[in-house]
Amino acid sequence: MSQRYAPGVGVVLAGVALAASLQPWPDAGTLLSAVPIAGGAASLTPIAGVLSAVALAAFLASRHGALDRARGNVAAGVPSVGVALYAAVVAVGALDAGDAVGLWVLLAMAAGAGAGLAALVDGLELPVSGVLDRLQLTVSGAILGVLGLLALSLWNTLLVSLFTAVAGSPGPTARILISTSATGLGGVTIVLGYLNSTDRGLDFIDAGWLDTRDVVYGVGGFVVLLLVLLVSSELIELFGLSSAEHSIVQTARANDPRVLLWLLVPSVLLVGPGEELLYRNVIQKSLYDSFSRTGAVLVTSVLFALVHFPAYATSGVLDAIGSLLLILPLSIVLGVVFARTENVVVPALIHGAFNAFQYAALYVALTSGIELV
Incomplete structure (x- = not known):
């Protein structure tokens, strides 16, 4: 100061x-x-x-x-x-x-x-003013993340009600599909609300056709995510920690693993775009006003990890924290890709493809009797 x-x-x-x-x-x-x-x-x-x-x-x-x-x-x-x-x-x-x-x-x-x-x-x-500006932007980003959770919940309730009215009470498989779709729709809803409340137009969205550089970052980012996941998992095991299974994984294991295959398309078309629009194109980009690009990536990644806590909390607090330690470096990679390309389509595709890859690998593991680590 x-x-x-x-x-x-x-x-x-x-x-x-x-x-x-x-x-x-x-x-x-x-x-x-x-x-x-x-x-x-x-x-x-x-x-x-x-x-x-x-x-x-x-x-x-x-x-x-x-x-x-x-x-x-x-x-x-x-x-x-x-x-x-x-x-x-x-x-x-x-x-x-x-x-x-x-x-x-x-x-x-x-x-x-x-x-x-x-x-x-x-x-x-x-300076004091700089600290207050950073604090205000961080709190605003946290509020947007919480609003994203609320929007997800509202969309989930609405979709469940519509499904019930048409086909009766949804089973575990239908509920997973609805919840996954609601994740993407919730993110898009908050982004549109943010643009409207701040008098910004759709040109605030940094989305465009992929050029050769974007493709290189996309492929490289996907590979780096896989490597980060493997290294982080090994480190967590090395230090005697454990991670929790996502609620989707628990449901698939207890019911029908084929639900994981149904999640491939919404992961790419809804979850990846919805979450990346909110966390990278809105929250991370808004932090650029007072933070460096590196600082904005780190703060956004911490918020992204914390917001995912409820999805893992069913397995216990310690296991949930272990899972958040896996999510944090993955989010950092996505943030760096967006900062370098300034095209939200790239991290959205990486995010969706990475989730889809995990679901496909998990399906193979469950149906072939392979023990998951």
Whole structure:
């Protein structure tokens, strides 16, 4: 920040994180037991307490000139992020064990993340106005993503009602087809609403015929997605994590795998275009106003991954998080392709083809008795 407000903000947030670590935390997910202090009136969660204390000391040292800007922000930012990550691990462990997370864990998570952001802002010497602009655009993008989920739900309800009126209550196969179609229609609906509310015309949509460069990026992007999926899956297994099955996969496994073949066409014609129009051509493109292209890709990819959480949450919080760690790098690839080609048709085709490929491979695996990993 221009007048170095960030260290002062960091002091407050690190102090809040330290205070939160002095309160009771759930046992599930906590690596070390709380240590009673102050005559038993308070307790210290050791990892969170030590990290937040180090961050607080570093922010104070930076603010009063004992540490220079670069060293102070590193010394304060790293443990601040550590507090947020540790609190997130505890929260996930508590949820997975069926325990209550509690206010103090959430407060430490938020304060640690905020303190880490303050250190980053100060390290990059960003002006206050620039930070607020980026925050506003990020929140706007998150709202558009949530609206996309709501539009999906509304389309799903409408299509189910129409199907019921014509052919009776839909079975599992019909519901999957309806849900998949609703995904694409929901994205398109929000895009059209965005264009109308911001007085933008259809020329805001960066869509055109593919040239040779687009084809190269399309084929290359598809291959890179496959490689990223394989590498990410191996890394998740290496670190002892697991990923959840998408609700579509669960339904196909429990009922008729042939539904996966029915999903090939809507994946290419509806899901790919609908989601890429919303996330790349609207959300990512709107972030260009204040973010660099790289920053816009990263922020959009995080939002894209988070919005997919409900589809995997049925298998448990830990498994769902593992799945989001797979989605994030895939979304980054799609974002980079759009940033380079400035033609949403390219990532839309990659996205749709990638989904279709996965469905086809899954169908072969289920019908041939191959065990999926």
